[in-house]
Structure formats: structure tokens, C-alpha cells
Amino acid sequence: MVEDRITDGTRIAQLLASEITGRETGLLAAMGVADAEPDVEPTADGAFAYGVDHDGERVADVAVQPERAYLELGTGVDAGAEAAAAAGLRVRPKAVEPPQTLVFVESGAAVKAAVDVLVAAADAES
Secondary structure, X not given: OOOOOOOOHHHHHHHHHHHHHHOOOXXXXXXXXXXXXXXXXXXXXXXXXXXXXXXXXXXXXXXXXXXXXXEEEOOOHHHHHHHHHHOOOEEEEEOOOOOEEEEEEOOHHHHHHHHHHHHHHHHHHO
8 A cells, every 4th residue: 555645746736737638528628737837946935837727718826835736716716715625625715806715735635626626616717
């Protein structure tokens, strides 16, 4: 049994990007990674790794910290927050205008749930 748990922010972001670009059904067929920073170094505040676009519109930015990655939802924030909370992911509103929501992806195992959050956010805006 594997006991290693992926908690490296950069690796989590890479796994998430693979999930986004590797699926060709439903809303994910129109979703992609944009403006990627391949040499991103994690920072305590979170360094921009890439954006996630759906049909050419930005749904979220993905940032990396040393021990996790997070989604910064800019669209479908309420639906995304609900999906994240239902999946057991930590969620925090970001006090900016327009409103945004942060969704923390703290392990490789949480990547599939993060994809569901992106789909919910994109679906809310469709």
C-alpha cells in the first residue's frame, strides 16, 4: 500500500493541469490551461502557475505555495464554493471586487475534487 501523500504545491498544480487537459468530455472538453509559468517557484503567498479557461473565458487562476496549490475562482464563485465545501476542500472568500473565492488543494488526492469545482464554476457561468 502506498503511504506517500503528494503535498508539494508545484506537483499538485501539475497534476491538476494534467486532469484539466486530459479529459475530452463534458465541460472539460472546452477547458484548458493558459498562460502557464513552467518554471514557477512556490511562495508563501502563492505564485501564479497558470490560468484555467473555459471557451476562452478565464474561470480561475492556479497558484502554488510550498505545501499546496490553490484555485482563485473569478467566475461561478458561489457554485465553485459550494462544490468545494461539498468535496471537503477548504474554501475562503477573497475580499476584492468583483468577488473571488479561494479553494485550497492540499494533496494530490484532492485534484479530482478541484476539477469538479472548476466544472461547477464554469457550468454556473454557461
